[in-house]
Amino acid sequence: MNINAYYIKHGTPGLARLADAAQTKLSYLKQLIYSEKKSPSMKMAARLVKASNNELTLEGLANPVK
16 A cells, blocks of 8 residues: 555544654655655655554555555
8 A cells, every 4th residue: 555545544643643653744744645756765664564554565655656
């Protein structure tokens, strides 16, 4: 799953929980959603996958569908 699909499924409250669990900011995750040129580092992508209990995938984070 990519970050856009995660946001549609969980909404802003779910995205905020993900940000807390991944030790990042909600604004950063929204940048990933709305910016076509922004993608997380491999280290951050791994933290996001772990924080989402594997709902997000490395492939989805590397190749987001806008």
